[in-house]
Amino acid sequence: YKRITTKSLIEMKANGERISMLTAYDFTMAKIVDTAGVDVILVGDSASNVMAGHETTLPITLDQMVYHASSVVRGVERALVVVDLPFGTYQSDPKEALRSAIRIMKESGAHALKLEGGAEIKDSVKKLLHAGIPVMGHLGLTPQSIYKFGSYTVRAKEDAEAEKLIEDAQLLERLGCFAVVLEKIPAALAQRVAESLTIPVIGIGAGGGVDGQVLVIHDMLGMNNEFSPRFLRRYMNLFEGMTQAIGQYSADVKSGDFPNEKEQY
Ligand code: KIV
Ligand code: NA
DSSP states (O other), X not given: OOOOOXXXXXHHHHTTOOEEEEEOOSHHHHHHXXXXXXXXXXXXXXXXXXXXXXSSSTTXXXXXXXXXXXXXXXXXXXXXXXXXXXXXXXXXXXXXHHHHHHHHHHHHOOSEEEEEXXXXXXXXHHHHHHTTOOEEEEEESOGGXXXXXXXXXXXXXXXXXXXXXXXXXXXXXXXXXXXXXXXSOOHHHHHHHHHHOSSOEEEESSOSSSSEEEEOHHHHTTOOTTOOOTTOOOSOOHHHHHHHHHHHHHHHHHHTOSSOGGGOO
């Protein structure tokens, strides 16, 4: 495979080629996602929800992100591996942001980092970029700020927040970010941002007028049947399939059907 780089993503946008991105948090899943041809694998801090069972992304630590990221990197040959800087490891000052960033880059072998926010984290974004670390932005519904927002509803429906989002996206491009994620904002606004930038805009719940899409893999595989936002397309019902298979295994053990004569030495 030819490796995907931050440069190839910018070329893809210039050529009108859409970018596919999915999350992964472990070696086995990352290998499947990479083999399937997904361009960008995000080691999201959504691991806090889907791997650890927390209600929000806030509790996950830098050590835990390093563990997930290094596991993913070992399973990937082609995709670009982007890792979320977790809450509390980059907001206080640029030096701390750089220390956190360097830890993930050195200890996991990831290729790029993603940070939530615009103007507020400008100095940290600059610091990382000056150190040679590619940065992906993330605007709109930024889950690390959930207690400021109060709910997971659509963001930037009002003009003031939409204007700030447009300015933040342009700022991130000017600073040198290689891409921006827009989460849960009106499709028309997301399209407007995508058209005004030369770096790719990857949407989640941001409509089809952007340069690529990202989903949480557990959601698109239907492993969680309690989470059904409008933007989610389920490609499998793994919750049902896995529950059925595991129930059958348990029944086979109890009945003595497993293992049979061919399944022993
Ligand atoms: O953590 C995550 O999974 C994310 C994506 C939803 C963009 O940040
Ligand atoms: Na995230």
